[in-house]
Amino acid sequence: MKYAAGVDVGGTNIVCGLLDERGNVLVKRKYPTAPEKGSRAILEGIAMTLEELREEAGIASKDVQVVGLGIPGLVDPEAGISRRAVNLQWHQVPVVAELVAMTGKPVFIDNDVRMYVYGEAIAGAGRGHDYVYGITIGTGLAAAFVQHGEMYYGNRFMAGEIGHVPIDHVNFACSCGRIGCLETFVSATGIARQAQTRIEQGEESMLREWFPDVKNIRASDVSRACLAGDSLSRDVLEQTGRTLGRALAWVVTILSPDAIVIGGGGALAGELIFEPMKQELNVRLLEDYRDHFVIKTAELNDDAGIIGSALWALHRHKQR
Structure with missing residues (x-):
């Protein structure tokens, strides 16, 4: 079984989850974003939380294929950069490069609403x-x-x-x-x-x-x-x-x-x-x-963001 990490980054809270390849949420955690700490501290917190969730779920590190993130504001998913996220106080943050170094996994990012809609389209109200x-x-x-x-x-x-x-x-x-x-x-x-x-x-x-x-x-x-x-x-x-x-x-x-x-x-x-x-x-x-x-x-409510981010990351990874 392949697994993926999905992360929904908001100005107030961050939700991290581990999911199977069908989009089922196995474990998740929600915690305050604390944007005043800066982008690197936020990304380090995400990497640490994902590792804790992996251990909690009893999943081997090699079985977690990818990490997907939904980020508010303007995102360049090809370059892996958060161009501007006002609520996070981010500008030109190289999210993918930094998280790849922290997690050792392929990382894919996109706008948070696109990831919400993708989750609903593939695994929620829009499936079929x-x-x-x-x-x-x-x-x-x-x-x-x-x-x-x-x-x-x-x-x-x-x-x-x-x-x-x-x-x-x-x-x-x-x-x-x-x-x-x-x-x-x-x-x-x-x-x-x-x-x-x-x-x-x-x-x-x-x-x-x-x-x-x-x-x-x-x-x-x-x-x-x-x-x-x-x-x-x-x-x-x-x-x-x-x-x-x-x-x-x-x-x-x-x-x-x-x-x-x-x-x-x-x-x-x-x-x-x-x-x-x-x-x-x-x-x-x-x-x-x-x-x-x-x-x-x-249909997916608060889980749409992490489901969409994880499934999109798996999809993008297969295309490589």
């Missing part, structure tokens, strides 16, 4: 489909496209940045420096911001009673208020879903996926967002597109 478009609704909005088990990168590995598509009716400032990016509206942050802004402008909501300081409102609170009958919260989630539906109509027309997989914390709102999203897609898509894809909720 040839063209899987996956999005994560979290602090931001990110996406990736997997076709016949291969990642679609585009020029300079930049494909999938749907969160930074400008939307006409959106006027929120984005962290990228522009105004009106999709993710400022369709994201957990965007949902909370919509509710906060409308309440500050004088609209009534039970959220005002729950939160004297509206800046403390989170997306989960908007969903909770909606289920309790709050009309403002219901409208926020409906507008979020419709805006996402308009954006996905472009995606479906351009890429023609046979499955769209939606994950991330913002997806926990479920049909409160998905129903208006589907309504918008039905209105905007030609029948030939509309009737030939399915929309699914991600």
Whole structure:
């Protein structure tokens, strides 16, 4: 049996796991990232954790074939470099070279959302489909496209940045420096911001009673208020879903996926967002597109990143 290590590196936490070649997680560990310690300390911690997990699982070192990492921000998977990861305070970090020296294993890196989507495409909600478009609704909005088990990168590995598509009716400032990016509206942050802004402008909501300081409102609170009958919260989630539906109509027309997989914390709102999203897609898509894809909720949850990273590393290693 062959095994692989999968690592999901986040700005807050790191998850390391050992998996078999079918994507089953054997052991895993989650711990704080501590970006203030610097990139080398983080990579040394990953190497040490993977060795501890190998011993815990009783797997011989020679049977661990590869190490795969999903890293936020801009990644050059061919050069093995993290070009820029703001939350990690990384810039031009030679991740692969350093981890190969620390572990003695072939190492493969990619963007964390691509690895999340790859995990879902191969071993999660997208398995059995040839063209899987996956999005994560979290602090931001990110996406990736997997076709016949291969990642679609585009020029300079930049494909999938749907969160930074400008939307006409959106006027929120984005962290990228522009105004009106999709993710400022369709994201957990965007949902909370919509509710906060409308309440500050004088609209009534039970959220005002729950939160004297509206800046403390989170997306989960908007969903909770909606289920309790709050009309403002219901409208926020409906507008979020419709805006996402308009954006996905472009995606479906351009890429023609046979499955769209939606994950991330913002997806926990479920049909409160998905129903208006589907309504918008039905209105905007030609029948030939509309009737030939399915929309699914991600299945692997927090394990998607380590599963995708491990399976992608095994796949890339076989191609060498």
